[in-house]
Amino acid sequence: MSLVLSPSPHRAPLTGSRLVRAAAGAVVLLVLLPLAALGWTALQGAPDLWPHLIANVIPHALYETTVLVLGVGLFVAIIGTGTAWLVAVCRFPGRGVFEWALLLPLAIPTYIQAFIYVDAVHPLGPIPTLIRTSFGLRPRDLWLPEVRTLPGCIILLGLVLYPYVYLSARAAFLVQTASVLDAARTLGAGAGEAFFRIALPLARPAIAVGVTLALMETVNDIGASEFLGVQTLTLSIYSTWLNRSSLPGAAQIALCMLALMFALVLLERWGRRHQRTGSIGDRARPPARRTLSAGASVLAFLACLLPVLLGFVLPAGHLALAAWKRVAFHGVSPTILHEAANTALFAALGTALALALGFAVVVALRTGALRSGLALRLASLGYAVPGTVLAVGLLVPLAGFDNLVSHLSERLTGLSTGLLLSGSGAALIIAYVIRFLAIPIGGVEAGYGKVGVTLDMAARSLGEKPGGVVRLIHLPMLRPALATAALLVFVDCMKELPATLMLRPLNFETLASHVYSEAARGTYEDGALAALLIVLVGLVPVILLARLSRPRQG
Amino acid sequence: MPARSSLLSRYALSGFIAATLALAPLAASAEEVVNIYTTREPGLAKPLFDAFSEKTGIKVNSVFVKEGLAERVKAEGDASPADVLMTVDVGALLDLVDQGVTQKVSSDTLEKAIPANLRGKEGEWFALSARARVAYTAKDRVKDTAITYESFADPKWKGEVCIRSGKHPYNTALIAAYIVHHGEAKAEEWLKGVKANLARKAAGGDREVARDILGDICDIGLANSYYVGLMRSGKGGPEQEAWGKAINVVLPTFENGGTHVNISGASVAKNAPNKGNAVKLLEYLVSPEAQEIYAKANFEYPVVPGVPADPIIAAFGPLKVDNIDLVQVAKARKAATDLADKVGFDN
Numbered sequence: 001m002s003l004v005l006s007p008s009p010h011r012a013p014l015t016g017s018r019l020v021r022a023a024a025g026a027v028v029l030l031v032l033l034p035l036a037a038l039g040w041t042a043l044q045g046a047p048d049l050w051p052h053l054i055a056n057v058i059p060h061a062l063y064e065t066t067v068l069v070l071g072v073g074l075f076v077a078i079i080g081t082g083t084a085w086l087v088a089v090c091r092f093p094g095r096g097v098f099e100w101a102l103l104l105p106l107a108i109p110t111y112i113q114a115f116i117y118v119d120a121v122h123p124l125g126p127i128p129t130l131i132r133t134s135f136g137l138r139p140r141d142l143w144l145p146e147v148r149t150l151p152g153c154i155i156l157l158g159l160v161l162y163p164y165v166y167l168s169a170r171a172a173f174l175v176q177t178a179s180v181l182d183a184a185r186t187l188g189a190g191a192g193e194a195f196f197r198i199a200l201p202l203a204r205p206a207i208a209v210g211v212t213l214a215l216m217e218t219v220n221d222i223g224a225s226e227f228l229g230v231q232t233l234t235l236s237i238y239s240t241w242l243n244r245s246s247l248p249g250a251a252q253i254a255l256c257m258l259a260l261m262f263a264l265v266l267l268e269r270w271g272r273r274h275q276r277t278g279s280i281g282d283r284a285r286p287p288a289r290r291t292l293s294a295g296a297s298v299l300a301f302l303a304c305l306l307p308v309l310l311g312f313v314l315p316a317g318h319l320a321l322a323a324w325k326r327v328a329f330h331g332v333s334p335t336i337l338h339e340a341a342n343t344a345l346f347a348a349l350g351t352a353l354a355l356a357l358g359f360a361v362v363v364a365l366r367t368g369a370l371r372s373g374l375a376l377r378l379a380s381l382g383y384a385v386p387g388t389v390l391a392v393g394l395l396v397p398l399a400g401f402d403n404l405v406s407h408l409s410e411r412l413t414g415l416s417t418g419l420l421l422s423g424s425g426a427a428l429i430i431a432y433v434i435r436f437l438a439i440p441i442g443g444v445e446a447g448y449g450k451v452g453v454t455l456d457m458a459a460r461s462l463g464e465k466p467g468g469v470v471r472l473i474h475l476p477m478l479r480p481a482l483a484t485a486a487l488l489v490f491v492d493c494m495k496e497l498p499a500t501l502m503l504r505p506l507n508f509e510t511l512a513s514h515v516y517s518e519a520a521r522g523t524y525e526d527g528a529l530a531a532l533l534i535v536l537v538g539l540v541p542v543i544l545l546a547r548l549s550r551p552r553q554g
Numbered sequence: 555m556p557a558r559s560s561l562l563s564r565y566a567l568s569g570f571i572a573a574t575l576a577l578a579p580l581a582a583s584a585e586e587v588v589n590i591y592t593t594r595e596p597g598l599a600k601p602l603f604d605a606f607s608e609k610t611g612i613k614v615n616s617v618f619v620k621e622g623l624a625e626r627v628k629a630e631g632d633a634s635p636a637d638v639l640m641t642v643d644v645g646a647l648l649d650l651v652d653q654g655v656t657q658k659v660s661s662d663t664l665e666k667a668i669p670a671n672l673r674g675k676e677g678e679w680f681a682l683s684a685r686a687r688v689a690y691t692a693k694d695r696v697k698d699t700a701i702t703y704e705s706f707a708d709p710k711w712k713g714e715v716c717i718r719s720g721k722h723p724y725n726t727a728l729i730a731a732y733i734v735h736h737g738e739a740k741a742e743e744w745l746k747g748v749k750a751n752l753a754r755k756a757a758g759g760d761r762e763v764a765r766d767i768l769g770d771i772c773d774i775g776l777a778n779s780y781y782v783g784l785m786r787s788g789k790g791g792p793e794q795e796a797w798g799k800a801i802n803v804v805l806p807t808f809e810n811g812g813t814h815v816n817i818s819g820a821s822v823a824k825n826a827p828n829k830g831n832a833v834k835l836l837e838y839l840v841s842p843e844a845q846e847i848y849a850k851a852n853f854e855y856p857v858v859p860g861v862p863a864d865p866i867i868a869a870f871g872p873l874k875v876d877n878i879d880l881v882q883v884a885k886a887r888k889a890a891t892d893l894a895d896k897v898g899f900d901n
Contacts, residue, residue, distance in 0.1 A: 122766075325791070396629050517595045
């Protein structure tokens with residue numbers, strides 16, 4: 001946390017700093033609330049559970065989770081970093097298109113990707129059917145890759161999660177190339193050497209951020225791994241709770257996992273504690289791209305094409321086809337527009353609140369109102385909690401609050417207020433905020449890396465108050481980081497499923513819950529249109545994101 | 555506090571409050587309502603709710619809570635708006651009773667309509683429809699017409715069995731019934747045998763069994779009866795109709811019993827604010843009219859004697875319901891999931 005956010009050297013109490021500290025504290029408390037509730041639940045017993053889990057469940061689940069995490073981590077790191085490097089510093093046909101197209105898979109939720117691939121890579125899927133009928137093959141004569149396997153799951157998740165790495169790695173390559181790489185090349189380093197010895201180590205924090213986000217999504221995933229039959233730890237928590245009606249047991253496993261995730265995040269940060277990056281300042285210019293040879297161009301083209309094709313074009317095409325068939329057969333569900341509106345409204349509210357609160361916490365650290373980065377890590381914890389677990393953790397405190405208010409109001413006015421938070425959509429928005437707060441915090445934190453502390457000192461020495469520094473200097477400079485975070489949170493809220501399912505009020509559906517209820521009946525195709533809408537609506541922020549992350553020329 | 559950030563939070567806060575107000579249930583509304591929390595997919599229940607509203611003028615509000623229904627109702631406590639709790643799977647329903655989120659109901663209509671073994675002795679729960687766990691077999695490749703559940707472990711099916719997750723409630727109930735019939739040790743042997751016969755991972759849904767049989771991934775599988783109606787009737791579209799027509803349906807039996815049947819059912823919530831309407835809804839759901847909707851729209855077996863099953867379902871032949879008590883099955887659930895874990899059925 002140290003370097004980018006080193007608080008100003010003078011720790012004299014600043015105006016308003018107490019308020020900022022209080023706000024940051026409140027945010028941390030909000031995030032810890034469901035976790036505390038889980039902790040309390042975990043203490044409620046279920047002692048007979050662990051021998052069974054240790055003997056029969058955990059060894060396999062731990063194995064599958066480890067392989068999954070390593071596999072997805074490697075996959076997204078290689079694809080994300082590789083493609084980012086290619087589009088950032090090389091010139092080859094199609095580069096301009098790939099620059100934004102590589103982000104597209106982000107619009108497809110993991111569970112939808114899983115549905116699509118199981119459907120498409122089936123003897124009865126459109127392409128296998130075409131092959132079979134052309135060659136007169138019987139279904140068993142045509143070999144198809146098995147999607148419902150650990151490698152299948154790694155590839156499917158990797159295909160939609162690599163953009164997290166691509167996004168941050170590319171941004172890192174873009175600012176470093178001009179100043180540092182040119183120097184390396186001048187000193188005689190080859191392209192490979194410049195990449196492995198200079199660019200990669202420099203981009204490591206950015207890559208780590210991307211990989212961490214991708215892995216948290218992986219570990220939290222329930223929909224895709226359940227559908228693909230991969231027995232992850234998260235899935236074990238889930239089935240422990242459901243099949244044994246043991247919420248305490250589930251909470252115990254969930255907390256163990258959370259501790260593990262937290263340790264991983266801290267370990268990663270500890271690993272690069274000695275790294276310092278100098279201020280790059282405004283002289284960073286877009287890289288001078290190297291034109292690739294014909295052979296290399298073909299390889300680069302393919303390397304960028306495959307992830308886009310397999311991660312987005314083919315699955316989205318399959319989904320569009322399925323949706324078209326359903327609409328032709330069934331017509332359009334009259335409620336779908338309403339669901340789309342709900343989805344957009346709640347995602348927007350969640351985004352606005354997450355952004356404001358995330359920003360407040362980082363500002364608190366920057367202005368010295370907070371002394372340690374621990375608050376940031378704590379406030380980011382929600383991202384590491386599976387949505388279902390978070391929702392269960394939220395139920396008790398939110399409904400408790402509601403009951404308290406309701407009883408008070410009944411005593412005072414004779415009118416019951418009902419379930420103020422948990423009966424309205426408020427519970428959902430709170431869940432979104434807690435779940436995705438890590439994104440604006442990470443984004444703003446990284447953004448502050450480019451805002452030298454010297455700027456604050458200069459402004460302060462010229463008599464500006466801390467609030468003014470934040471408003472006049474930080475906010476304009478952080479705008480790209482804030483916008484990126486906003487778009488990512490929006491897409492994530494829109495795709496969010498487990499907490500939405502558990503916390504939404506009566507008669508309230510989002511596109512994601514619609515897709516899930518169809519999937520729960522085994523009629524994935526009926527959810528195709530809603531799934532397609534999620535992807536389409538998700539495309540809007542993704543395209544904005546692509547434009548936003550394009551380097552300004554000149 | 556920095557001005558801009560407080561401005562941002564103020565925007566967010568006002569939006570938040572607006573949303574809360576817009577969505578908060580109107581406490582003072584005079585309209586007659588009944589609120590349903592259901593683990594059942596809304597698509598299936600909607601025709602019934604619509605018919606009830608039309609008949610009684612009582613508006614049905616519902617939310618599909620796949621998981622955590624008991625936890626949610628429990629947390630909501632006194633202020634919970636839930637009137638009726640609906641589930642598929644008897645275990646899930648009895649779980650609600652055990653967790654103390656339901657209340658007893660005494661209604662002559664309900665007691666008269668529903669056979670005694672399909673409801674709680676003191677009106678804690680009521681079955682509303684039934685479904686059998688049946689065998690789908692490849693029409694062109696399998697000639698067996700009498701199949702026992704036990705025979706799914708027969709090595710002759712090696713690499714030919716398709717089934718969803720062994721920890722899905724439908725399979726949990728089946729394994730639990732097996733335990734009640736044969737004891738845990740034999741059930742474990744059986745489950746290992748079935749696992750050894752699997753053609754693919756135990757995952758996905760019941761309809762996929764039919765699809766995978768048409769795709770020649772497997773020759774035989776276990777799935778629920780009503781999916782056959784949904785597929786064969788063409789309601790799911792021409793592709794599913796083809797899946798449904800690729801299979802034969804055999805009603806399997808236990809060697810010393812009958813066909814395993816599970817239920818969908820409901821209880822009245824402990825703090826139901828509209829208890830009267832809740833009971834009215836349950837009574838409506840066991841009326842011949844509603845039972846016919848269950849049969850025709852969802853292809854389930856009606857629980858009320860005398861209401862016929864849909865012809866597609868009736869064509870499977872006479873259903874000989876297994877003789878063991880549903881409550882016993884529900885009690886063996888924990889042992890059943892332990893077994894599924896132990897033999898690594900889903901791994």
